[in-house]
Amino acid sequence: MPEQALPGKTGRVSMDTGGYSRRRFIGTGACALAVAGLPAAARAVTNYKGHDVIVVGAGLSGLYAACILQEQGLDVLTLEGRNRIGGRVYTLMDVPGKPEAGGEWMGANYARMIDTANRLGLEMLGPDEASDIREWCYRIRGEYILASDWESHPLNPTEGDDRRILPHRMLFELSHKNNPLSGQPLDAWITPEFARFDIPQTHYLKEYLGFDDETIRLMNVVIHTDHMDNTSALHEMRRYAVGEFNASRALANAGQPAWVQIRGGNSRLPEAMAASLNNPVELNKTVYAFEDKGEEVTVHCMDGTRYTARQVICSMPWPVLRKVKFTPRLPARMERAIDEIDYGTSIQVHFLLKKNFWELDEMPGSMWTDEPFERFGVHHRGPNGEATSAVAFINGNEAYKYDFMSDDQVSEYTMRELERVRPSLKGALEPIGIQSCHREVHGGGDWVFWRPGQVGQFAAHMREAHGNIHFAGEHTALMERGMEGAFESGERAAVDALLRS
Numbered sequence: 328m329p330e331q332a333l334p335g336k337t338g339r340v341s342m343d344t345g346g347y348s349r350r351r352f353i354g355t356g357a358c359a360l361a362v363a364g365l366p367a368a369a370r371a372v373t374n375y376k377g378h379d380v381i382v383v384g385a386g387l388s389g390l391y392a393a394c395i396l397q398e399q400g401l402d403v404l405t406l407e408g409r410n411r412i413g414g415r416v417y418t419l420m421d422v423p424g425k426p427e428a429g430g431e432w433m434g435a436n437y438a439r440m441i442d443t444a445n446r447l448g449l450e451m452l453g454p455d456e457a458s459d460i461r462e463w464c465y466r467i468r469g470e471y472i473l474a475s476d477w478e479s480h481p482l483n484p485t486e487g488d489d490r491r492i493l494p495h496r497m498l499f500e501l502s503h504k505n506n507p508l509s510g511q512p513l514d515a516w517i518t519p520e521f522a523r524f525d526i527p528q529t530h531y532l533k534e535y536l537g538f539d540d541e542t543i544r545l546m547n548v549v550i551h552t553d554h555m556d557n558t559s560a561l562h563e564m565r566r567y568a569v570g571e572f573n574a575s576r577a578l579a580n581a582g583q584p585a586w587v588q589i590r591g592g593n594s595r596l597p598e599a600m601a602a603s604l605n606n607p608v609e610l611n612k613t614v615y616a617f618e619d620k621g622e623e624v625t626v627h628c629m630d631g632t633r634y635t636a637r638q639v640i641c642s643m644p645w646p647v648l649r650k651v652k653f654t655p656r657l658p659a660r661m662e663r664a665i666d667e668i669d670y671g672t673s674i675q676v677h678f679l680l681k682k683n684f685w686e687l688d689e690m691p692g693s694m695w696t697d698e699p700f701e702r703f704g705v706h707h708r709g710p711n712g713e714a715t716s717a718v719a720f721i722n723g724n725e726a727y728k729y730d731f732m733s734d735d736q737v738s739e740y741t742m743r744e745l746e747r748v749r750p751s752l753k754g755a756l757e758p759i760g761i762q763s764c765h766r767e768v769h770g771g772g773d774w775v776f777w778r779p780g781q782v783g784q785f786a787a788h789m790r791e792a793h794g795n796i797h798f799a800g801e802h803t804a805l806m807e808r809g810m811e812g813a814f815e816s817g818e819r820a821a822v823d824a825l826l827r828s
């Protein structure tokens with residue numbers, strides 16, 4: 328399926344580098360620390376005509392690897408299949424308020440990412456200033472419920488103090504109870520000690536935490552996998568353990584916001600990283616095959632071009648890698664992992680707002696629901712917190728049905744559903760485009776997730792090189808997740824490549 332472009336997009340990358348210079352990346356930051364103590368890369372003068380390293384993918388993981396390798400004096404070329412930099416980090420620069428359509432929030436634990444942004448001269452803004460979705464109203468089993476009424480509402484299935492937890496927080500807060508990974512090292516999730524939790528999350532919530540079906544149903548509404556039945560409890564436990572680490576970093580940095588974004592849009596970070604590279608990132612270079620001949624690797628692109636390097640770092644998401652040919656073939660376990668490991672699905676439908684519809688029914692504009700559109704959020708990203716645009720954001724199981732709709736059908740269906748559920752929305756919305764990594768050729772989904780049994784089978788092996796090919800990407804991170812996981816993986820792959828160069 329072709330990539331989705333929002334109306335008004337030129338389809339070309341905006342290379343507004345904001346004045347970032349190549350030299351500005353090079354310095355003494357986290358990348359330098361990552362490679363401290365390594366032997367200086369053996370960059371002996373040879374007649375070799377290829378590159379030292381080719382990085383495939385100009386998302387955060389690939390770009391961070393490229394920056395580290397360049398800093399260490401290697402000749403690095405980055406190939407990117409899309410016509411833009413950033414991968415799953417994608418700010419909708421042409422939509423009022425510039426909402427994020429991909430990686431959105433950086434936690435206080437995002438050390439590499441924040442350090443890189445600082446060194447590239449980018450500014451951060453916290454949730455108050457980002458002034459995004461503010462307050463939800465809830466629509467559950469056809470009934471509207473205000474946040475203030477939830478605790479005593481008859482549709483609230485929980486007991487005791489849990490009744491204060493608002494529906495959109497239930498997944499996170501209830502799953503987190505008695506988390507066996509709490510206080511453990513961040514990589515504990517792959518150790519044998521916790522293997523007994525590599526079971527369906529639904530089973531864990533019922534048998535270990537004693538939640539009833541309705542509580543679990545509400546927890547399952549907005550899920551970043553596809554369904555709790557198909558999600559390893561270890562995956563969710565790890566998510567909360569990383570969240571806990573973020574909270575502890577936030578406490579340690581008192582006075583700093585716990586969550587930040589890049590001022591002017593998160594895409595500015597990967598664009599600045601790309602601009603700091605000596606070899607410009609080559610766009611529209613979709614790689615379909617790797618041929619490792621021992622002394623060098625040939626990378627084959629869809630447009631007929633070929634590139635060679637001593638080593639390759641491949642940061643493509645795994646669902647994309649299913650279609651890529653490796654010579655020699657990947658080990659059987661790696662092939663199985665690539666075939667079987669999935670990413671969470673989601674689809675976003677973006678709208679311009681033609682009127683302040685919430686003034687008509689006097690409820691918060693944003694809705695969290697068990698209706699097919701799940702979440703409808705009004706972005707308040709104007710200079711004084713004004714409403715700027717809105718998004719319907721569908722995650723998990725519900726997102727699959729949209730695979731059978733064209734982009735226009737997605738927008739029409741969602742708008743019809745929204746107007747059916749909330750009459751004040753009639754005439755208030757103008758669809759401006761959809762965004763879904765799951766639908767994109769170079770995407771595959773939002774975040775990696777682990778099905779029951781997969782952690783034990785695959786998690787310890789995701790980082791193994793195949794000959795001269797190293798693998799990066801958030802799916803290979805051991806400690807962090809999301810955007811910081813991408814940085815962690817890029818650093819690890821770069822160090823692996825340096826050790827061999």
Ligand SMILES: Cc1cc2nc3c(=O)[nH]c(=O)nc-3n(C[C@H](O)[C@H](O)[C@H](O)COP(=O)(O)OP(=O)(O)OC[C@H]3O[C@@H](n4cnc5c(N)ncnc54)[C@H](O)[C@@H]3O)c2cc1C
Nearest residue numbers: 384386387388408414415430431432614800801809810813
């Ligand atoms: C909607 C959404 C919300 C999110 N929110 C958050 C959040 O709030 N916080 C957070 O930390 N994380 C968030 N994430 C996750 C985060 O964005 C990703 O984990 C991270 O950006 C992944 O970086 P990566 O480099 O591993 O992969 P990608 O960004 O996917 O990079 C891979 C690159 O490879 C390219 N590529 C793919 N196939 C080929 C090919 N055949 N040839 C050449 N190039 C190819 C792709 O185009 C892409 O640029 C979110 C993601 C989504 C989608």
